Amino acid sequence: MKKYKLTTQDLKTRKGLYNETQWEVGVWSPELSGRGDLCGEGWYHYYHDPLLAAFMNPAHANIYNPVCWEISAQGKHLDDNGVKGGCTKIKLVKKVIY
Helix, strand or coil, X not given: CEEEEEECCCCEEEECCCEEEECCCCCCCCXXXXXXXXXXXXXXXXXXXXXXXXXHCCCCCCCCXXXXXXXXXXXXXXXCCCCCEEEEEEEEXXXXXX
């Protein structure tokens, strides 16, 4: 599935209150459990559209100068009424140019 994810310029996202996830282009993430709430430790977050990712960034991740990535999303999926989604496995595919 083609979805979109924001990272910092050095390919990091925050996972929980204290942990950061370091991403690598073309490499699958470790698979998560898919348990719990969408904002919990069991899900990787994504957006359905790159413009929605940019619009929601201040309210969700609040990443300064983010990079938007097209991702491949696999495994279990959970959706928040089209605002954002989650899955258990992600791979960064390519940068999105606005």
